[in-house]
Amino acid sequence: MTLPTRTFTITRADLVRYAEASGDHNPIHRDDAVAASVGLPGVIAHGMYTMALVAGAVSDWFPGAEVVSFGCKFTHPVVVPPEGGVQVEVAGETKATEDGLTTVALTVTCGGQKVLGMPKAVLRVPADD
Template structure:
């Protein structure tokens, strides 16, 4: 089996405030920093921010698109910078990846997740069985 790394095409996801409302309803995370501008600013944030788990889910969606039907063995990251979502329009989150095949049909995918040119997830990595 080849152990060469393969760059995966960058995927772009746009997050809107409506997405945050829908995610809050689905997840049960109704923290007002994800919906209320004044609350977000009152705690020192630059504005309403996306849920970290929602941003992580978008990265997982990219992995699924690159490896449809693969079993996700592990997926992890650190939340390093907020994704600020404007009241009007949306904000893009870009997910890029590099896949490196390993043993036992496992492939490690090192991810880069950015918004506005800034990394928003630290050390994001997935391991899939293809």
């Protein structure tokens, strides 16, 4: 089953809030010059913040489900411009339901580029009443 695509806009203000909440104050997430000095194209979103947005989409698709496993590889940075924001799209497809577990294959893109490699969630979905 194909799940409806979710789109999230990430702004620099979001990165500031995430840094405060997570304690990850690495300057590549707030300073263009520092990001450029390490070879990045600009300020980038925290990988774990991007992953958290994906987890939110999964939660919306499967309310009340227990997350058994959730993982990915960070393959491409999400560059966040100084003004406005950047959109991240999360698409999902249920691949299998076996032994009471549902596997959801995910696709996470920004500007048409995949930003997470092999993102997948395995859920225990409550039975319909």
